[in-house]
Each structure stands twice: as C-alpha cells, then as structure tokens.
Amino acid sequence: KQEVTQIPAALSVPEGENLVLNCSFTDSAIYNLQWFRQDPGKGLTSLLLIQSSQREQTSGRLNASLDKSSGRSTLYIAASQPGDSATYLCAVFTGGGNKLTFGTGTQLKVEL
Amino acid sequence: EAGVVQSPRYKIIEKKQPVAFWCNPISGHNTLYWYLQNLGQGPELLIRYENEEAVDDSQLPKDRFSAERLKGVDSTLKIQPAELGDSAVYLCASSQGQGDEQYFGPGTRLTVT
Numbered sequence: 001k002q003e004v005t006q007i008p009a010a011l012s013v014p015e016g017e018n019l020v021l022n023c024s025f026t027d028s029a030i031y032n033l034q035w036f037r038q039d040p041g042k043g044l045t046s047l048l049l050i051q052s053s054q055r056e057q058t059s060g061r062l063n064a065s066l067d068k069s070s071g072r073s074t075l076y077i078a079a080s081q082p083g084d085s086a087t088y089l090c091a092v093f094t095g096g097g098n099k100l101t102f103g104t105g106t107q108l109k110v111e112l
Numbered sequence: 113e114a115g116v117v118q119s120p121r122y123k124i125i126e127k128k129q130p131v132a133f134w135c136n137p138i139s140g141h142n143t144l145y146w147y148l149q150n151l152g153q154g155p156e157l158l159i160r161y162e163n164e165e166a167v168d169d170s171q172l173p174k175d176r177f178s179a180e181r182l183k184g185v186d187s188t189l190k191i192q193p194a195e196l197g198d199s200a201v202y203l204c205a206s207s208q209g210q211g212d213e214q215y216f217g218p219g220t221r222l223t224v225t
C-alpha cells in the first residue's frame with residue numbers, strides 16, 4: 001500500500017526566504033506526482049504535475065523535483081511571499097495512473 | 113474556462129437525514145472523482161468514473177453512500193442516512209483521463225449534528 005509522508009507538518013518563514021517542502025513515498029513504482037496548494041476552507045489548486053519520466057518541473061517561483069528511486073519529491077519556493085501561505089499537498093499516482101494517494105500536507109506561513 | 117463546480121458549498125443536517133452533493137466537471141474531462149477530506153488530512157478517494165462508468169468504488173461505503181454520473185457529465189453523491197462521522201469536506205475533481213492532472217472543485221463542507 002502506497003504511503004505518502006510530508007515533512008515538516010508546519011513551517012513558518014519570513015517573507016523573501018527560499019524554502020523547500022519535502023514529500024516521500026514508499027512505493028517507487030509511481031505513474032506521476034502532483035503538487036497542490038489548499039487555502040483554508042477552499043478546494044485544492046494544482047501547482048505542478050511531474051511525469052514519472054521527468055526529473056523536475058518549473059512554474060514561476062515554484063520548482064518541483066522527483067527522484068523515483070529514492071521515493072522523494074521536493075517543492076522549492078523562491079522568494080516566498082505572504083500570499084504563499086497555505087497548505088501544500090503532495091500526491092502520487094499509482095496503479096497505472098488510476099489512483100491518487102495524498103500526503104497530509106505541510107502548512108506554510110510566510111510572515112511579513 | 114470554468115473550473116469544477118460543486119454545490120452546495122455548505123450543508124448542515126441532523127443525523128439520519130439524507131443529503132446529496134452535486135458536481136459539474138470541466139468540459140471535456142472524461143474522468144470524475146469524489147474525495148472525502150477530514151480535517152488535517154489529505155483527500156481520500158471515494159469513487160472514480162470514466163465517462164458514466166464507476167470504475168473504482170472500492171472505498172465507497174455502499175451501505176449508505178451512492179453515486180451516479182448520468183450521461184457522463186454531472187455527478188451526484190448521496191448519503192442516506194447520514195451519521196455523525198460523515199462530517200467532512202466532500203471534494204469533486206476531474207481530469208482528461210486517468211493519470212492526467214486533476215482539477216478540484218471548492219468542496220462541500222458537511223456538518224452532521
């Protein structure tokens with residue numbers, strides 16, 4: 001059974017700092033990996049999708065990497081802003097892309 | 113382009129009452145998902161549709177939960193009767209196909225009293 005872990009569970013940083021969120025998964029036979037953000041009381045917003053053949057994916061100030069062999073992905077946020085405050089969720093596709101398993105998320109707070 | 117639409121956004125009911133949630137996916141998305149999210153947890157899949165066919169409902173508590181996706185577009189998730197432990201956020205998502213990027217709706221927050 002695939003298990004996804006995100007560390008740390010919560011993180012508070014000053015504005016402008018670069019930061020890294022970690023995601024690890026137990027079964028390396030994944031199809032794709034997707035990062036989301038969730039604002040309080042809202043649904044999930046897709047940030048990046050990394051296909052299993054890719055090593056990294058970039059969107060603006062976000063960069064996500066994938067190392068299937070070690071079962072890890074990282075989300076790098078450059079020059080953090082207060083608007084980045086949210087919960088960040090990592091999810092892996094398994095079963096040929098049929099099933100998406102989520103981590104419990106990292107709650108990020110960027111302070112002025 | 114409109115995103116995934118869900119209604120209602122909030123619902124408060126007494127236990128043993130029925131409740132239904134509605135979802136309209138992104139136009140052209142063949143795959144539709146219903147997830148349940150408890151506080152402080154990631155979403156967990158309840159059911160997945162490919163067009164109008166439920167291809168994975170292994171996590172759906174079939175004694176009280178049911179779902180349908182008539183004509184392969186909109187979907188409804190129903191709970192009857194609701195229990196206190198059903199209080200959670202119910203999320204709908206869609207994608208073009210299996211393994212493709214999933215897009216989520218705002219969710220329905222259910223409170224059972």
